[in-house]
Amino acid sequence: MKDMKYLIILLPIFLFAKFATNDSCKSCHPAIYDEFQNARHSHSSIFKDPIHKKMWELSPSYKQKKYTCGKCHTPTDEKLLASLDYNQTIMPDSNATAQSDGVACSYCHRIKSIENNETMNINIISKKEHIYYGNLKDALDNPFHKSTTNKRFQNGNVCIGCHSHYRNKYGTNICSTNQHNELDSANCVSCHMPKVDGSPSNLKKRKKHAFHGFAGIHNDIGMLSRHVSIEILRGIDRFFIAINNLSPHALSLHPMRVMELQVSVVRDKNITNFKPKQFVRVLGTKGHSTTPWEAKEVIKNTSIKGNEKRVSTYMFKLKKGDIVNVKVGYYLLSKKLSKKLGLDNIDKLNRFILLKQKVFIIKPNSFEPLQQ
Ligand code: HEC
Ligand code: HEC
Ligand code: HEC
Ligand code: HEC
Ligand code: HEC
Numbered sequence: 001m002k003d004m005k006y007l008i009i010l011l012p013i014f015l016f017a018k019f020a021t022n023d024s025c026k027s028c029h030p031a032i033y034d035e036f037q038n039a040r041h042s043h044s045s046i047f048k049d050p051i052h053k054k055m056w057e058l059s060p061s062y063k064q065k066k067y068t069c070g071k072c073h074t075p076t077d078e079k080l081l082a083s084l085d086y087n088q089t090i091m092p093d094s095n096a097t098a099q100s101d102g103v104a105c106s107y108c109h110r111i112k113s114i115e116n117n118e119t120m121n122i123n124i125i126s127k128k129e130h131i132y133y134g135n136l137k138d139a140l141d142n143p144f145h146k147s148t149t150n151k152r153f154q155n156g157n158v159c160i161g162c163h164s165h166y167r168n169k170y171g172t173n174i175c176s177t178n179q180h181n182e183l184d185s186a187n188c189v190s191c192h193m194p195k196v197d198g199s200p201s202n203l204k205k206r207k208k209h210a211f212h213g214f215a216g217i218h219n220d221i222g223m224l225s226r227h228v229s230i231e232i233l234r235g236i237d238r239f240f241i242a243i244n245n246l247s248p249h250a251l252s253l254h255p256m257r258v259m260e261l262q263v264s265v266v267r268d269k270n271i272t273n274f275k276p277k278q279f280v281r282v283l284g285t286k287g288h289s290t291t292p293w294e295a296k297e298v299i300k301n302t303s304i305k306g307n308e309k310r311v312s313t314y315m316f317k318l319k320k321g322d323i324v325n326v327k328v329g330y331y332l333l334s335k336k337l338s339k340k341l342g343l344d345n346i347d348k349l350n351r352f353i354l355l356k357q358k359v360f361i362i363k364p365n366s367f368e369p370l371q372q
Helices: 002-015 030-036 050-058 078-085 097-101 151-155 188-192 221-227 335-340
Strands: 111-115 122-125 131-133 146-148 195-197 208-210 228-234 239-245 258-267 270-273 277-279 281-285 297-301 309-314 323-331 353-361
Touching: 111 151, 188 221, 221 228, 221 353, 228 323, 228 353, 239 258, 239 323, 258 309
Parallel strands: 131 146
Antiparallel strands: 111 122, 195 208, 228 239, 239 309, 258 270, 258 277, 258 323, 281 297, 323 353
């Protein structure tokens, strides 16, 4: 009888889809596999992402001994995800391949469609283990899997199952700004997976493949810099700096991020540093910031919206020969949060990450207009 009970508990786990591991793609897709090692999608577990681990330990799911984050952070850990459905308490296992695989190759490539849902969207995973969706024309047959396509891959937004929104128990949207599905038609792939040199497989030679390092704030941010432009306008007794967001989403999607504009003027070897301006989206309750899980509202939102041009004013009279140095970038998390999580001693998590820099040399009497 005892054995039967054990069997009933385990059975649902084995009914779930089996996912091929990232390693099984390596021999035929070496270039993509190598790029992927640097992508956040392969660093999304608590074992590889210290910020994620610390935030999880603060969350209600940790107190209930559950890893609800796994739905998006380690979606091929079937055992762990099944345990959530059956209200069991299984904690992430550092030896599980699905944990180190993160947002695995086979997971993304089996997303058949995406269902809209109030709390978070749901990825519908194809039951066919060895048919992968993609966007290649005339994909070559191979002994390991078949290839096909679907609308999400064709539109370049198979991403919004996980990247769209995530509401807490009070209905506050924690993770992004896609409140009205305005990103549904955005082609994420065009900016985050641009075409780079090298064949996508070693069985058929093509010139280019989609970049699988997934350019973001953590890595390869330089690939994104052309989607933001910086302009200057000179007034009589002041000047203006405009940040022009050419992307469809807000600059800094994650509530932890702090975007910063740094401006300095060099005149005759003297440097004037202006106070940095920060752009943030702070969650909280009754005007005070809280953990994302306790937040009832957005208490402050100065982040630059999709396709917005934001102008900042500097009370400083520019003259011929002045050099204005402008930097736009990010901190992964605020100083306060970093301290609270005990991560303030890890340099790479606290440094300023440069998205774009521009240097303007002021000409005589030039009042450069803002380009509209
Ligand atoms: C609906 C899918 C989803 C769920 C569920 C989810 N996350 Fe995330 N998480 C994401 C996405 C997508 C990103 C990347 C967002 C970005 O960078 O804008 C992310 C990023 C993060 C980051 C930033 C990591 C870094 O190093 O910069 C933290 C921290 C985090 N999540 C914590 C959690 C915790 C804790 C849980 C569970 C209690 C959780 N998430 C559940 C989708 C999810
Ligand atoms: C035996 C070699 C082999 C293995 C192993 C392999 N692939 Fe492929 N795959 C190919 C070849 C060949 C193509 C076609 C490439 C082309 O036409 O340029 C391909 C194409 C693809 C495509 C594009 C499909 C399309 O229609 O756009 C995807 C996605 C893909 N593979 C994913 C994977 C994933 C994920 C894994 C590991 C779980 C994997 N492959 C393992 C050989 C392999
Ligand atoms: C299964 C859920 C899932 C899907 C599908 C998904 N992502 Fe992610 N993505 C995540 C998670 C979780 C993270 C955060 C990992 C971490 O840092 O801990 C992330 C991180 C990122 C980052 C890094 C952000 C940063 O701060 O550096 C980028 C860029 C990104 N995703 C783009 C995409 C794109 C483009 C697609 C679609 C082609 C996509 N993602 C599909 C879950 C997903
Ligand atoms: C976050 C989702 C995601 C993950 C994870 C992911 N891919 Fe992809 N992959 C895509 C998308 C989207 C495309 C289509 C790109 C396009 O339309 O240009 C793609 C395209 C491909 C292609 C076709 C080649 C091309 O240039 O279009 C192959 C092969 C492939 N992926 C293999 C892999 C392998 C192997 C891994 C793991 C090492 C992996 N993918 C991980 C989303 C993903
Ligand atoms: C026109 C180009 C463009 C398109 C299209 C685009 N992005 Fe971005 N994305 C950017 C730029 C630029 C940044 C860097 C600045 C920032 O973080 O906002 C960025 C940053 C991100 C980040 C990191 C944010 C953070 O706070 O960690 C994620 C995640 C992301 N994009 C996901 C997506 C998804 C999902 C889509 C499709 C729905 C998408 N992007 C479409 C340009 C684009």
